[in-house]
Amino acid sequence: MILVLAVIGALLVGAFLLVIAGANPIVAYRAMLVGPFSSRYGLTETLVKTTPLLLVALGIIIAFRSGILNIGAEGQMMIGALCGTAFALAFPNLHGAILLPATILVSFLGGAFWGGIPGWLKAKLNVNEILSTIMLNSIAWQLMIYFLRGPMIDPKERSYGTGVPQTQQLPHQVWLGRLLPRTRLHWGIIIAIGLAVLVYIFLWRTSLGYKMRAVGAQKEAARYAGMPVERLLVLAMALSGGFAGMAGMIEVLGIHHRLMDGISAGYGFSGIVAALFGQLHPLGAIPASFLFGALMLGADMMQRAVAIPAAIVFTIQGLVVLFVVGTDIFIRRPDFAQRLFRRRRPAARKEGA
Amino acid sequence: MFAQLLHPDVIIGILATGVRLATPFLLAALGEMFAQRSGVYNLGVEGVMMMGAFSGFWVTLTTGSPWLGVLAALLIGAVMGLLMAFISVTLQAEQGISGIGLYMFGWGLAGFLFRLLVGYVTSVDGFHDIPLPGLSRIPVLGTVFFDHNWMVYFSYLLIPITWYILFKTTWGLKVRAVGVTPEAADTLGVSVARIRYTCVIIGSMLAGMAGAFLTLGHTNMYADNITAGRGFIAVALVYFGRWTPLGIAGGALLFSTVDALQLWIQVLGIDIPYEFPVMAPYVLTIIVLALVSGRIWQPAALGRPFDREG
Structure with a gap:
């Protein structure tokens, strides 16, 4: 209920911005909120955007549930996609049945490595993981651009002299099949939903998942109970990064068929929003990712309909985050609303409390 | 191939750029220092800086006055600081995540407004350098230190000013008390909420100014x-500087010199892929955090909301 209010609140503030911008918010929001659901194109494209969002969100959930904030999914997506792409290009003659899972595995490992670094820094040296993951995002981006402009550039770009920073096309046998003809909807969404169920089972039905949640809920108590807190933190970040890495690779395998700049497209941050909105629950993340996928697509449609820059979607997502964390206290403390609006009592009253 | 970097004129250029580029770090980090000293961890600095950068630019573009531009950036900073304070102090939200929310909000809004209101690349007539009379004539030092615009001088003046406020005034004492033991400060009649609101708002105004x-x-x-992660680096600098103005200033100069060096490497066209110098400040941030984070002291109540009624 509060979550619905959070989205409505964010959209209202967004409407206010639209009015200031001189646009008709009703027309704009109609394009944004109805567009994604009113056609085959809209629905399938929403699902296309849902896929990386959900994968990133699953990783975020594993990390947050273990008490470590992973803001580095953008970079982990890039490194994962970079590793997977390099692998697939290195073995173009392998059979798809081997190459496809191996490529996804390599992307998972690449993302896991990139996520493991801040996990290790946190566990061993107490480095704030938010700052280190943000820095690693910037580093990953520069690394990816370096490889795309240099060692891994499509030979055609070099010979034509165009120099667009992208790799050559991946061998056809690793492309993910399309679920519906004449759409971009690919198998990625099925993989992502399957993994959401697996993450749920992992976190709530295995002892390792239980330990990770215990570390997230009460770190010192978990340590006291003999759990290897540091190792669990590194593992959580590595798993988290691995999911982001897969998200990047599946974008490549399902849509672009080559690695290019802009592969992460803000999914790393939007995935955080989807994870929070899904109550940090793997199954809750499914509808949440669908909702924010629709919001992202809707923003593109709105841009075409009323020439409002799609950047507003990042603003609205930021507002959703603020509303969700800001209203959390009303859930944690049912009496908070009354207290907030009650007149301040004199300090003396506190003696008895 | 790095021989060009050792040319005296280039070295002076790098140092002068370094002194100048310390300004956004100083403004944002000294501001964030107040917020963190009072116990609030504002990670939204980057978003506030983006909004400060845009609003300063846009107001200057439309009015022709960079002074109004800075004023606008300060106001926007104050409003965003108020928002952050409301969420993290009054609503007691998780500060790491709300900071990320504020970042996304500010970053997205700046990009949105730029496309909507300007939409093309253009320049404005900003602040001009004011060579300090006499001092700027000193060879080498004059160019490096005394030939900048007023914002640069102001940011360096803030180092002793913030030190004085934090360590020599009653208000500074209250700020430090609130950041360590809010319960005790509250018992002594200090309004924890008011101090925290003030600190977050001041910090956010300075972040807006850093953007401008x-x-x-x-x-x-x-x-x-345009901020390119400087807001986040500023937060890291507060750790690096152990929550003291002098430490922060040292860190700011270290980072700005690295920043200047990577800009000059690009300008001089030195033949290494430009991605690597661009990476340098981010790599340095991680190294620095790894070196300083193990040490123990930090404001004890940092990141912990205070609830009078438990």
Whole structure:
């Protein structure tokens, strides 16, 4: 209920911005909120955007549930996609049945490595993981651009002299099949939903998942109970990064068929929003990712309909985050609303409390 | 191939750029220092800086006055600080995540407004350098230290000013008390909420000003992602500087010199892929955090909301 209010609140503030911008918010929001659901194109494209969002969100959930904030999914997506792409290009003659899972595995490992670094820094040296993951995002981006402009550039770009920073096309046998003809909807969404169920089972039905949640809920108590807190933190970040890495690779395998700049497209941050909105629950993340996928697509449609820059979607997502964390206290403390609006009592009253 | 970097003129250029580029770090980090000293961890600095950069630029573009631009950046900073304070102090939200929310909000809004209100690359007439009479004539030192615009001088003046406020005034004592033992401060009649609101708002105003420096005192134009992570680095600098103005100033100069060095490497066209010098400040941030984070002391109540009624 509060979550619905959070989205409505964010959209209202967004409407206010639209009015200031001189646009008709009703027309704009109609394009944004109805567009994604009113056609085959809209629905399938929403699902296309849902896929990386959900994968990133699953990783975020594993990390947050273990008490470590992973803001580095953008970079982990890039490194994962970079590793997977390099692998697939290195073995173009392998059979798809081997190459496809191996490529996804390599992307998972690449993302896991990139996520493991801040996990290790946190566990061993107490480095704030938010700052280190943000820095690693910037580093990953520069690394990816370096490889795309240099060692891994499509030979055609070099010979034509165009120099667009992208790799050559991946061998056809690793492309993910399309679920519906004449759409971009690919198998990625099925993989992502399957993994959401697996993450749920992992976190709530295995002892390792239980330990990770215990570390997230009460770190010192978990340590006291003999759990290897540091190792669990590194593992959580590595798993988290691995999911982001897969998200990047599946974008490549399902849509672009080559690695290019802009592969992460803000999914790393939007995935955080989807994870929070899904109550940090793997199954809750499914509808949440669908909702924010629709919001992202809707923003593109709105841009075409009323020439409002799609950047507003990042603003609205930021507002959703603020509303969700800001209203959390009303859930944690049912009496908070009354207290907030009650007149301040004199300090003396506190003696008895 | 790095021989060009050792040319005296280039060295002076790098140092002068370094002194100048310390300004956004100083403004944002000294501001964030107040917020963190009072116990609030504002990670939204980057978003506030983006909004400061845009609003300063846009107001200057439309009015022709960079002074109004800075004023706008300060106001926007105050409003965003108020929002952050409301969420993290009054609503007691998780500060790491709300900071990320504020970042996304500010970053997205700046890009949105730029496309909507400007939409093309253009430059503004920002602040001009004011060579300090006499001092700027000193060979080498004059160019490095005394030939900058007022925002640069102001940011360096803030080092002793913030030190004095934090360590020599009653208010500074209250700020430090609130950041360590809010319960005790509250018992002694200090309003924890008011101190925290004030500190977060001051910090956010300085972050807005840091953003305005980038568009009005440095590049004289606005571009997407013009802050390039400097807001986050500023937060890291507060750790690096152990929550003291002098430590923060040292860190700011270290980072700005690295920043200047990587800019000059690009300008001189030294033949290494430009991605690597661009990476340098981010790599340095991680190294520095790894070196300083193990040490123990930090404001004990940092990141912990205070609830009078338990």
